[in-house]
Amino acid sequence: MGIPGQEKLWDKEEKGHRTYNDVRIFTDDQLNNYTEEELKNFKNKHDIPMLEELEKGPWPSFVSDLKREALHRRKLGKDNLMIEQDVAEDLLGLMELSYKEGETHWKHGGIVGVLGYGGGVIGRYCDQQQKFPAIAHFHTVRVAQPGGKFYTTDYLRTFCDIAEYRGSGITNLHGSTGDMVILGTFTDQLEPIFFDLTHDLGVDLGGSGSNLRTPSDCIGPARCEFACYDTLDMCYNLTMTYQDELHRPAFPYKFKFKFDGCPNGCVASIARSDMAFIGTWKDDIRINQDAVQEYVANKIPRDGGGMSGKDWGKFDIQAEVIDLCPTKCMNWDGKKLTINNAECNRCMHCINTMPEALRIGKDTGVSILLGAKAPILEGAQMSVLTIPFAYAKNPYDNIKNGVISKIFDWWIEEGKNRERLGELIQRMGLKTLIEVLGIPAMPQMVKEPRSNPYVFFKEEEVPGGWTRDINDYRSRHPR
Amino acid sequence: MSKGKFGYYNPQKPQENRITDVGPVHYMQLLPPSLRKNYGQWVSHRVIEPGILMHVAESGDKVYSVRCGGARIMSAEHIREICDIADKFANGYVRWTTRNNVEFIVDSEQKAKDLKKELDNRKFVAGSHKFPVGGTGNCITNIVHTQGWIHCHTPATDASGPVKVVMDELFDYFKSMTLPAKLRISLACCLNMCGAVHCSDIAMLGYHRKPPAEDHEVLGKVCEIPLVVAACPLYAIKPITLEDGRKSVTVNKEKCMYCGNCYTMCMALPLADKEGDGVAILAGGKISNRINPPKFSKVIVPWLPNNMPRWPEVVSTIKKIVEVYAKEANKYERLGDWAERIGWERFFEKVGLEFSWHLLDDYRLAYDTFRTSTQFKYTDHAWAVSKAAGVI
Amino acid sequence: MGREEDIRQAILDYGSKGAKSKFYFKDMLAGVKKVIPDAGASEVKNVASKMVAEGVMEYFSTGSSTMYGVKGRGISVEKSGDSGG
Numbered sequence: 019m020g021i022p023g024q025e026k027l028w029d030k031e032e033k034g035h036r037t038y039n040d041v042r043i044f045t046d047d048q049l050n051n052y053t054e055e056e057l058k059n060f061k062n063k064h065d066i067p068m069l070e071e072l073e074k075g076p077w078p079s080f081v082s083d084l085k086r087e088a089l090h091r092r093k094l095g096k097d098n099l100m101i102e103q104d105v106a107e108d109l110l111g112l113m114e115l116s117y118k119e120g121e122t123h124w125k126h127g128g129i130v131g132v133l134g135y136g137g138g139v140i141g142r143y144c145d146q147q148q149k150f151p152a153i154a155h156f157h158t159v160r161v162a163q164p165g166g167k168f169y170t171t172d173y174l175r176t177f178c179d180i181a182e183y184r185g186s187g188i189t190n191l192h193g194s195t196g197d198m199v200i201l202g203t204f205t206d207q208l209e210p211i212f213f214d215l216t217h218d219l220g221v222d223l224g225g226s227g228s229n230l231r232t233p234s235d236c237i238g239p240a241r242c243e244f245a246c247y248d249t250l251d252m253c254y255n256l257t258m259t260y261q262d263e264l265h266r267p268a269f270p271y272k273f274k275f276k277f278d279g280c281p282n283g284c285v286a287s288i289a290r291s292d293m294a295f296i297g298t299w300k301d302d303i304r305i306n307q308d309a310v311q312e313y314v315a316n317k318i319p320r321d322g323g324g325m326s327g328k329d330w331g332k333f334d335i336q337a338e339v340i341d342l343c344p345t346k347c348m349n350w351d352g353k354k355l356t357i358n359n360a361e362c363n364r365c366m367h368c369i370n371t372m373p374e375a376l377r378i379g380k381d382t383g384v385s386i387l388l389g390a391k392a393p394i395l396e397g398a399q400m401s402v403l404t405i406p407f408a409y410a411k412n413p414y415d416n417i418k419n420g421v422i423s424k425i426f427d428w429w430i431e432e433g434k435n436r437e438r439l440g441e442l443i444q445r446m447g448l449k450t451l452i453e454v455l456g457i458p459a460m461p462q463m464v465k466e467p468r469s470n471p472y473v474f475f476k477e478e479e480v481p482g483g484w485t486r487d488i489n490d491y492r493s494r495h496p497r
Numbered sequence: 498m499s500k501g502k503f504g505y506y507n508p509q510k511p512q513e514n515r516i517t518d519v520g521p522v523h524y525m526q527l528l529p530p531s532l533r534k535n536y537g538q539w540v541s542h543r544v545i546e547p548g549i550l551m552h553v554a555e556s557g558d559k560v561y562s563v564r565c566g567g568a569r570i571m572s573a574e575h576i577r578e579i580c581d582i583a584d585k586f587a588n589g590y591v592r593w594t595t596r597n598n599v600e601f602i603v604d605s606e607q608k609a610k611d612l613k614k615e616l617d618n619r620k621f622v623a624g625s626h627k628f629p630v631g632g633t634g635n636c637i638t639n640i641v642h643t644q645g646w647i648h649c650h651t652p653a654t655d656a657s658g659p660v661k662v663v664m665d666e667l668f669d670y671f672k673s674m675t676l677p678a679k680l681r682i683s684l685a686c687c688l689n690m691c692g693a694v695h696c697s698d699i700a701m702l703g704y705h706r707k708p709p710a711e712d713h714e715v716l717g718k719v720c721e722i723p724l725v726v727a728a729c730p731l732y733a734i735k736p737i738t739l740e741d742g743r744k745s746v747t748v749n750k751e752k753c754m755y756c757g758n759c760y761t762m763c764m765a766l767p768l769a770d771k772e773g774d775g776v777a778i779l780a781g782g783k784i785s786n787r788i789n790p791p792k793f794s795k796v797i798v799p800w801l802p803n804n805m806p807r808w809p810e811v812v813s814t815i816k817k818i819v820e821v822y823a824k825e826a827n828k829y830e831r832l833g834d835w836a837e838r839i840g841w842e843r844f845f846e847k848v849g850l851e852f853s854w855h856l857l858d859d860y861r862l863a864y865d866t867f868r869t870s871t872q873f874k875y876t877d878h879a880w881a882v883s884k885a886a887g888v889i
Numbered sequence: 890m891g892r893e894e895d896i897r898q899a900i901l902d903y904g905s906k907g908a909k910s911k912f913y914f915k916d917m918l919a920g921v922k923k924v925i926p927d928a929g930a931s932e933v934k935n936v937a938s939k940m941v942a943e944g945v946m947e948y949f950s951t952g953s954s955t956m957y958g959v960k961g962r963g964i965s966v967e968k969s970g971d972s973g974g
Binding site: 720721723724758761762 | 908
Binding site for chain 1: 498499500501502503504505506508511512514515516517518519520521522523524525526527528529530532533536537539540541542543544545547552560562566567568569570571572573574575576577579580583584588589590591592593594595597602621622623624625626627628629633634635636641643644645646647648649650651652655657658661662664665666668671673674675676685688689690691692693695696727730731754756760761762764769770771774784785786787788789791793803805806807828829860861862
């Protein structure tokens with residue numbers, strides 16, 4: 019996986035790991051090339067009075083940040099930068115124009131990426147190229163983010179040098195799908211950026227277009243006790259298995275995998291991914307009765323301390339946990355907490371409220387939900403519970419063979435151009451989906467049974483089929 | 498080191514030394530050692546104070562995470578400053594959350610508190626915080642958002658600007674944990690929602706109100722007409738031949754839902770319009786399965802103007818909703834749960850919002866949102882109906 | 890001719906003779922299937938990917954979806970956004 023022999027390229031705990039100094043582009047002098055005083059006196063090339071109103075107020079100002087980058091680039095000078103030094107200044111100027119006019123100044127371009135890839139770059143061109151030549155081209159480069167969005171500073175500093183030397187020096191950390199985004203570069207720098215990313219950082223582009231999009235995960239077992247499976251490993255493993263689908267488009271439209279470790283859903287997989295893997299368990303919630311007593315005695319703050327900014331009164335386990343349980347499967351007799359686990363729907367409320375007393379079960383896996391998408395065209399959809407429980411262990415062959423490859427084949431075969439999986443499910447019905455997967459229907463797939471009786475029976479379900487003999491009928495019913 | 502216009506890349510031999518299909522860097526090499534050691538062995542957590550989380554492992558190890566907010570747009574200079582802080586306090590490790598916050602992981606409570614102080618003290622020269630600490634527990638954490646005017650070709654509003662002014666106004670909620678439950682805000686700058694805001698407690702959604710303008714002068718020359726026609730999800734675009742014989746297209750204005758897919762394919766169909774464009778507000782959605790299932794956000798304000806640079810109408814509307822919710826909801830109740838408990842009619846009354854015809858669904862499956870019951874509460878909206886009908 | 894050559898030719902024919910200079914994978918697959926009925930999606934994809942790598946075909950992206958085209962036909966990727974064409 020990854021570049022052979024480079025699995026620990028950036029590992030600071032390993033001898034001989036790569037450091038920023040091994041591949042850096044800028045010197046320390048170049049990086050520290052302006053003073054606080056110069057920053058205070060910095061005047062952008064274009065006046066930006068409206069944007070400067072966004073430097074006020076306590077929340078971090080992107081305008082202040084862009085001005086800093088603008089000054090830094092100006093002092094670096096054009097000889098030390100592979101695209102125009104004025105990128106940030108022109109971008110601020112263009113934004114100011116949009117603020118005056120209330121209209122965008124960007125156009126789309128068909129460019130997709132680097133040779134052989136069908137995604138990873140979004141083409142962007144300014145429609146005021148005479149006035150703002152430094153951002154005539156302003157393509158986005160999507161870079162695959164590491165699991166859990168963990169970084170070492172060596173890695174990030176190297177990323178920054180590439181983004182600044184060959185691009186605008188402006189990034190998104192992170193894009194909506196999860197990628198590290200280099201925001202703005204010229205066409206002639208796309209291949210050099212790709213070479214720098216693969217050779218120096220050891221990283222690949224992310225997805226765009228009709229591809230598998232860069233899969234993303236929650237922090238999972240790296241630092242969360244709610245993780246029901248290894249979200250980081252599964253995300254990495256599936257990303258590597260489906261590299262071809264990620265880079266070379268043959269899908270009808272975009273496809274997203276997201277990996278949530280538990281039903282709290284920190285990466286919003288249920289709303290945002292065509293195939294959502296959400297951690298769950300099938301045994302019992304683990305109870306530490308002593309800790310329950312401590313919650314009741316107000317010795318441990320409720321909700322992991324996350325509600326401590328306001329006085330909500332003494333903790334009332336009956337009102338706050340037992341009565342709010344959606345299935346009413348819990349009981350508190352004043353001494354002991356009991357849970358009827360068969361009736362539990364694993365909503366996480368009791369565990370979230372008393373994380374030091376209650377823990378997820380030990381027999382864990384994933385629920386697989388299919389078909390979420392943003393509104394266009396049929397309206398927003400959340401994903402449908404399809405596989406109630408699957409074990410999720412490396413190498414995940416059960417899920418790849420039992421679910422993913424069947425879904426991909428079906429969608430490629432039956433999906434119309436630009437039809438998301440959720441729309442295909444809606445068009446052809448859950449009944450077709452379960453046939454494709456070879457699974458029976460279950461009441462867990464619906465909120466409630468259908469209220470219209472218009473069932474389209476299959477011919478083979480009806481004795482004798484649909485071929486009727488009118489003469490037979492007439493033998494009983496004369497005309 | 499890759500220097501010069503092409504660096505390692507040889508344009509004459511593009512396949513030479515080319516590396517492809519290597520995916521992301523493996524996460525394990527970027528994890529702080531304390532997390533590697535306790536990987537998958539976490540027992541519980543506690544928010545010690547706003548912005549500081551403590552996680553406890555089976556081994557007895559405790560790690561402390563300090564969380565701070567930031568603009569999603571980050572310059573290389575800003576990231577380098579984050580690296581400096583990570584080198585000084587966190588052994589050179591740092592991470593981002595899914596909501597654009599930055600986290601530093603340290604090994605003692607004292608270090609976490611020192612770091613919090615350091616982060617809160619760092620400010621841009623114009624005065625705003627660089628790294629405000631907060632975003633934990635029952636707070637309003639960072640807003641997830643899209644690109645807006647800084648980079649997108651179909652936005653109906655900006656993204657970074659509205660996010661900045663809303664967070665300025667709600668700053669105290671970011672830095673505290675006083676709300677009944679978590680409150681998640683998001684912004685998408687057009688209805689394509691690359692930010693997928695449709696399950697947020699409060700969402701800002703850029704909305705166009707005018708179909709694209711056909712630039713017949715150049716359309717046939719600069720765009721491939723079959724592609725433009727095929728781009729429209731509602732089949733509202735038809736090819737035409739102009740009087741002088743040139744080819745172009747026409748947009749059926751009644752059918753258009755202002756998605757901008759045609760403009761993506763063809764720069765001769767611009768969509769943006771100062772008077773037409775603005776912001777819709779949605780509320781009451783959520784992602785978590787806690788207590789009740791995830792739910793969609795509902796449109797509660799069909800349109801507010803883009804009033805640059807600080808969108809006062811958007812800010813005051815959101816602030817009002819947050820304040821009433823903070824005051825009235827029960828503990829553990831998300832905004833949508835609260836609105837459902839008191840009834841949406843009471844919600845509109847309490848937050849003082851108009852309920853206009855735009856909020857009556859007329860798209861597909863609209864009937865599902867109609868109330869087919871005698872259970873309702875009397876508010877001014879109800880009396881206005883009886884009066885207007887002349888039946889009271 | 891071998892099978893790969895057959896598919897390659899079918900893709901080229903579809904891409905250079907049809908009304909659209911850029912097309913979705915699915916439409917291209919249907920075009921190839923008209924000539925080679927048993928051609929499979931992954932087979933056609935692999936050949937098309939090779940042709941892209943060789944510079945015979947190119948991708949064209951709307952950002953949200955991707956199309957294929959024969960390089961040099963129709964409005965080119967490089968020029969598509971420059972100064973209004």
